[in-house]
Amino acid sequence: MTILTLVRGDITEQAVDAVVNAANSSLLGGGGVDGAIHRRGGPLILAACRELRAGRYGKGLPTGEAVATTAGRLPAGHVIHTVGPVWSATEDRSDLLASCYRQSLRVAAELGARTVAFPAVSTGVYGWPMDDGARIAIRTVRETAGAGIEEVRFVLFDERAYGAFEAALGEGDGGQG
Numbered sequence: 001m002t003i004l005t006l007v008r009g010d011i012t013e014q015a016v017d018a019v020v021n022a023a024n025s026s027l028l029g030g031g032g033v034d035g036a037i038h039r040r041g042g043p044l045i046l047a048a049c050r051e052l053r054a055g056r057y058g059k060g061l062p063t064g065e066a067v068a069t070t071a072g073r074l075p076a077g078h079v080i081h082t083v084g085p086v087w088s089a090t091e092d093r094s095d096l097l098a099s100c101y102r103q104s105l106r107v108a109a110e111l112g113a114r115t116v117a118f119p120a121v122s123t124g125v126y127g128w129p130m131d132d133g134a135r136i137a138i139r140t141v142r143e144t145a146g147a148g149i150e151e152v153r154f155v156l157f158d159e160r161a162y163g164a165f166e167a168a169l170g171e172g173d174g175g176q177g
Contacts, residue, residue: 002145004138004152004169007117008162011155012040015075017113018068020104022121023081025060027052027067033119037079041072045079064099066107078111080104084122087129094136097122101140108149117153120161130161134168 011019011033022033027049029038038045048069053060061067066082082104085096100121108116120137122128141152156162 014117016115019076044072066103087127134164
């Protein structure tokens with residue numbers, strides 16, 4: 001059984017097998033979690049992302065998909081990059097957000113990862129409402145995690161995010177805060 005845990009803190013400090021990056025489709029760094037991972041992880045992550053762009057992902061990583069690279073100087077084993085959807089008041093993109101979590105877990109399982117740390121994908125500059133993002137994240141991970149993944153850790157930057165994920169985690173069984 002996969003244990004779900006919540007941590008208030010910095011995702012770049014997590015010593016896990018795989019840390020998930022809320023990337024933009026270019027894979028070349030940006031703001032928020034993406035920028036922090038690239039800055040702390042160093043140039044090896046950017047070099048690996050450039051290789052991906054020169055090959056299979058020449059037009060960028062599609063929304064809802066995930067791909068792994070080295071973690072560079074991060075204390076994690078790998079970085080799994082996923083591109084979350086921009087929230088829309090007129091179009092339901094929930095399936096794309098759920099796909100970020102599912103595809104990241106698929107990649108983690110392929111890597112043999114036992115511990116995975118996620119940020120709150122799409123809830124920053126992409127505007128996804130935190131409560132809804134937390135509910136989708138927790139539900140999707142509960143439905144998807146397996147294949148040897150022992151712990152999924154949600155690393156949340158502030159108390160508001162932590163509270164939203166804590167509430168979503170409390171809506172079911174199998175986790176601890």
